[in-house]
Amino acid sequence: MSELRFTEDHEWLRSEADGSVTVGITAFAQNALGDVVFVQLPELQNYDKGAEAATVESVKAASGVYMPLDGEVVAINPALEDSPELVNEEPLGxxxxxxxIPKGPAAVGQLLDQDAYDRLIKASAEA
Structure with missing residues (x-):
């Protein structure tokens, strides 16, 4: 899955053929959260980089899912409304x-690649 990019907030991004970018949370993030019991999905609107776009609640805690870049949310995953456990079962799927749709598509390539993300996880585990 080397086509994925990552944020320091443990979100993954995948560029799609239509120019959109799919966002989810990493296996590391869902492992830290534990069993996901509720997901609040974003509105279909523009968000600034760093804005909380979605919320994921688990048996342990609630956590924000942040907008990785400036852009407009054009689709949500309706399956999560009835089956939030999909975040645990298939975080990358x-x-x-x-x-x-990012305002600057080239910005996706400036996010962490798999190697850089792996180093981030390793560094946080050692801290």
């Missing part, structure tokens, strides 16, 4: 949260 059917457990995606939303798709957005």
């Amino acid at each position: 059917e457990g995606w949260f939303f798709r957005f």
Whole structure:
């Protein structure tokens, strides 16, 4: 899955053929959260980078899912409304949260690649 990009907030991004970008949380993030019991998905609107777009609640805690770049949310994953456990079962697949059109598509490539994200996780585990 080397086509994925990552944020320091443990979101993954995948560029789609139509120019949109799919966003979810990483296996590391869902492991830290534990069993997901509720997901609040974003509105279909523009968000600024860093804005809380979605919320994921688990048996342990609630956590925000942040907009990785400036852009417009154009699709949400309705399956999460009835089956939030998909975030745990398939965090890099059917457990995606939303798709957005970035204001600057090239910015996706400036996010962390798999190696950089792996180093981030390793560093946080050692801290």
